[in-house]
Structures are given as C-alpha cells and as structure tokens.
Amino acid sequence: MKIETDQIGDILVITPYETRIDASSAADFKSQLMERIGDGSHHMILDLSQIHFIDSSGLGVIVSLLKLTAGKGDISLCAIQEPVMSLFKMTRMDRIFHLYPSLAKALAAITPGV
Numbered sequence: 001m002k003i004e005t006d007q008i009g010d011i012l013v014i015t016p017y018e019t020r021i022d023a024s025s026a027a028d029f030k031s032q033l034m035e036r037i038g039d040g041s042h043h044m045i046l047d048l049s050q051i052h053f054i055d056s057s058g059l060g061v062i063v064s065l066l067k068l069t070a071g072k073g074d075i076s077l078c079a080i081q082e083p084v085m086s087l088f089k090m091t092r093m094d095r096i097f098h099l100y101p102s103l104a105k106a107l108a109a110i111t112p113g114v
Contacts, residue, residue: 001025003032009111012036013103015047021058030061037065042073045106049079054087066097074098078106 001021006013014033021029036044046062054062066075076098080088088094100106 001029001032003029005036008107010043011107011110012044013047013107014044015050017050019050020053020055021051021061022053022055023057026055026057026061029058030064033061033065034068037068042069043110044069044073044075045100045103045110046075046077047079047103048077048081048084049103051084052081054084059087059091059093062097063093076100076106076110078103 002017004015004017006015014036016029018025044065046065062075062077069075077088078100079102080099085094088097088099098106098109100109
C-alpha cells in the first residue's frame with residue numbers, strides 16, 4: 001500500500017493513497033504504520049480522504065493502532081468519505097476515535113495555532 005507521511009511538529013500525518021483498506025492491503029498497511037510507531041511517532045492523524053472502502057480487517061488495523069498508542073499518544077482520523085463514515089457509525093467507532101472533517105481542522109484542534 002502506498003502511503004505518504006508528513007511530520008508536523010510532533011504529529012505524524014499519514015495519508016494512504018489507495019481507495020481501499022481491505023484484506024488484501026491491511027497487513028502491509030499495518031506493518032508500515034507499526035514501523036512509524038516504532039520510530040517514536042505516537043501522535044498521529046490518519047487522513048482517509050482517498051479511502052472509499054474499509055472492511056473489517058482494515059478497521060481492525062486502525063483499532064490496533066489506537067491500542068498501541070494508548071497511554072503514549074493518540075490517533076485522530078480526518079477527511080472520512082461517506083461510505084467509510086457509515087462503517088464507523090455502524091460499528092460505533094465514531095465514538096472511540098477523534099474524527100475531523102479535514103486535515104486542517106484536525107491540526108487546528110490538536111495543535112492550536114498551527
């Protein structure tokens with residue numbers, strides 16, 4: 001899976017450039033993100049603007065990241081497309097994660113003054 005990362009202060013912004021996070025891409029996605037966490041990045045924003053579909057394995061990867069950062073940092077999600085937002089609402093993950101309509105709003109909420 002192709003992802004782009006951008007470090008903004010102590011926040012790592014992760015943008016996957018695929019349209020799906022599913023069983024065929026979830027393991028690769030998780031390993032790339034685990035590598036970033038291993039490098040010391042614990043405050044992350046996952047920009048889902050390009051993602052139009054996430055299945056249970058993709059959702060599992062995102063939940064596992066939340067567990068890995070617990071107590072050490074946080075993960076926020078932004079720019080969630082409607083089909084993906086429906087999944088988050090149906091599974092009540094919209095109550096677990098910090099969700100923002102755009103990357104700019106996520107950065108403003110997390111780092112006032114940026």
